[in-house]
Amino acid sequence: MDLRENIKLQPMRGAQIVIVLICILLTMIDGYEILVMAFVAPHLAKDWNLTQVEIGYLLSAGVFGTAVGAVLISPLADKIGRKNHILLCLSLITVGMLLSATAQSVPVLVAYRAFAGLFIGAIVSSLNIIVSEYSSDKRRGTVMGIYGVGLPLGAALGGAVTGPLIMEWGWRAPFVFGALLSLIMIIVVMYYLPESIEYLVEKQPKNALKQYNKIAKLLNLSEVQELPRPMVKKSLQKTGSLLFGGIMLKRTALLWLGYSGVIAAFYFANTWTAKLVSDVTGNPAMGIKTGVFILIGGVLGALLFALLSLRLQPRRVTAIILFAGTLSYLAYASQVQSGDINLALGLALLVGLCANGGVAAFYAISPPVYPAAVRGTGVGWMIGFGRGVAILAPIFTGYVLKAGWTPHNVYQLFAGVLALAGLAVWLFDMTYRHHPEDPEEVALTVLKE
Numbered sequence: 411m412d413l414r415e416n417i418k419l420q421p422m423r424g425a426q427i428v429i430v431l432i433c434i435l436l437t438m439i440d441g442y443e444i445l446v447m448a449f450v451a452p453h454l455a456k457d458w459n460l461t462q463v464e465i466g467y468l469l470s471a472g473v474f475g476t477a478v479g480a481v482l483i484s485p486l487a488d489k490i491g492r493k494n495h496i497l498l499c500l501s502l503i504t505v506g507m508l509l510s511a512t513a514q515s516v517p518v519l520v521a522y523r524a525f526a527g528l529f530i531g532a533i534v535s536s537l538n539i540i541v542s543e544y545s546s547d548k549r550r551g552t553v554m555g556i557y558g559v560g561l562p563l564g565a566a567l568g569g570a571v572t573g574p575l576i577m578e579w580g581w582r583a584p585f586v587f588g589a590l591l592s593l594i595m596i597i598v599v600m601y602y603l604p605e606s607i608e609y610l611v612e613k614q615p616k617n618a619l620k621q622y623n624k625i626a627k628l629l630n631l632s633e634v635q636e637l638p639r640p641m642v643k644k645s646l647q648k649t650g651s652l653l654f655g656g657i658m659l660k661r662t663a664l665l666w667l668g669y670s671g672v673i674a675a676f677y678f679a680n681t682w683t684a685k686l687v688s689d690v691t692g693n694p695a696m697g698i699k700t701g702v703f704i705l706i707g708g709v710l711g712a713l714l715f716a717l718l719s720l721r722l723q724p725r726r727v728t729a730i731i732l733f734a735g736t737l738s739y740l741a742y743a744s745q746v747q748s749g750d751i752n753l754a755l756g757l758a759l760l761v762g763l764c765a766n767g768g769v770a771a772f773y774a775i776s777p778p779v780y781p782a783a784v785r786g787t788g789v790g791w792m793i794g795f796g797r798g799v800a801i802l803a804p805i806f807t808g809y810v811l812k813a814g815w816t817p818h819n820v821y822q823l824f825a826g827v828l829a830l831a832g833l834a835v836w837l838f839d840m841t842y843r844h845h846p847e848d849p850e851e852v853a854l855t856v857l858k859e
Contacts, residue, residue: 412638413607413626418547425628426544430557432603433537436496436595437560438567440537443507443588444472444530445565445680447523448701449572453581464516466808470801471520473677475527476534477797483532484790488783491615492536492606493599495786499533500596502526507589511582531797534773535790542777543608551724551774555716558770562708562762565680569702604628608782612640640783652784652853653791657845661779662788664838669776669796671831672732672768674803675739675824679704679765682807682820683758703755704762711767715774725839728771732832735764736825743821764828781853 417426451465460468487495506526513519538554545553568584575583604625610618614637623633653662683700711731718727738760745753772792780788807820846852 438564441564476531479528480794487786551719554774558712566705668834707762708766739825
């Protein structure tokens, strides 16, 4: 039995749990760095006298970078390996965060945030893949749900530390703090995170056998004299066919559409809520508090996904969370309109539970869709496509608020977006009714057609 089968069928070992924990820490940093601008914005707006539209562009800059990075840089993981890809991204995230701390104008800060976003967006696909591949079949949905806690927890960390950092050293301090976190994790990844086994077997890079046996030793398993044979020969590893051929076209289209909807609702809730509540109350601290409530709800949402995945198929759990998100956004819209801030804070937990929990759910269900040969590309392009659409959410919100829309109207709009995302996931799950679950088996079928 090769390492892949052993991991799939056997109970998870301590080493696998450590690997998952490292990836959770990395997603925490990712969540902090992509949303730190949302917590800095109320303070920066006062210092630089920013308009709503300028804030919208600043909030969207990082999202734009993550979209482009997911499309252009994520596929490198299928060529250089998941671990090298993670190290590359962490190094350049560190540079981008330090540059952001030096900005003296809005255009320069937009450029630096976009640069950092390139690698913040690209790193996610490799992290998702590592966690998915080192999880057993029986616990994969639950493990991926727990892993999904990292993104909202890291963003919540941003909400918790941003205020004290800004009070002590100004709005630039949170960016320096993020750079230091990334720098520390470069060392952790270098020494403690192994390569993807699927990548070693399917791509067979230089020293693949040595790395494979090193992982076997880490898992207390026997070393081998040669690598297992790839499921799909290198000569047949055609990216276009494996992503869009046969049934994969329908799966890819529905998966990407569903992710686009939930990530747009996610970025709207996480980037604009703090500012909107600050405007209503006249208190930036209340805005940050609401943003933290949404992120705490996101942690609960990821844990709820993990719990429900013990009983239900993760794809169906994802659809349930998105339909529940529709109701929570509508309820929150009503409370924002009524001006009941205390009740709105409570409902913010539900908004975060569904929006952030929905994102965590997509990170769980997407890696098993694609064969190992193109998994980094498939997951990365899903993230890039979705975030490309989501770029419009903060900018669009800035313009419609300027045009006279109320927060009530905008929340209603994104409630509808979540409903459409839930429908896409339900239809995506239907594609598995008469087709195999194993992506390698699907790949062989597609290549024969």
